[in-house]
Amino acid sequence: MFHEEIEKKMESFERIASDVKLGKNVQIYGFVNLYGCEIDDETKIGAFVEIQKKVKIGKHVKISSHTFICEGVTIEDNVFVGHNVSFINDKYPHSTNPDNSLQTGADWAVVPTLVKRGASIGTSSTILCGVTIGENAIVGAGSVVTKDVPPNSIVAGVPARPMRSIDK
Secondary structure (H helix, E strand, O other), X not given: OOHHHHHHHHOOOOEEOOOOEEOOOOEEOOOOEEOOOXXXXXXXXXXXXXXXXXXXXXXXXXXXXXXXXXXXXXXOOOXXXXXXXXXXXXXXXXXXXXOOOEOOHHHOOOOOEEEOOOOEEOXXXXXXXXXXXXXXXXXXXXXXXXXXXXXXXEEEOOOOEEEEEOOO
16 A cells, blocks of 8 residues: 555544555454454455454455454455454563563563465454464354464354354
8 A cells, every 4th residue: 555545544533654554455443453454355344453463364365343353363365344343462461570570562472363265253252372274164243263273164152152063
């Protein structure tokens, strides 16, 4: 995307950093915060979404409003992410170190998460770090995903548990 286009987007209450890599025909709605991420062709980003540095999002992805995608998340092609979905990238978050100093990026390590091609994540789900959501899997609304989700399966609940396989 050209710098002039980015400036025009910023006038509509979007914060798109200059280091964001956008593919062709990416749709971005207002009140979005993007920095240091890559978003591939034909993807749609809803309002009030934050996508952090080092996130990679594939082609033909729909990310609904009020979603938070943190560093360490990779989302492959043709994925649906419902409203108010949150990804986590730290297994044991703390604000301070043992000496009460505030933690910095040097005090913890990002734990990666992978959402495979064709998966769907329901509204208000939380995806803990270090998991893989399999190809064409469905995560039910309000679920907390703590373990890998097998391909072609449906999981739901807190914590998310397998409900059934998806018949092709």
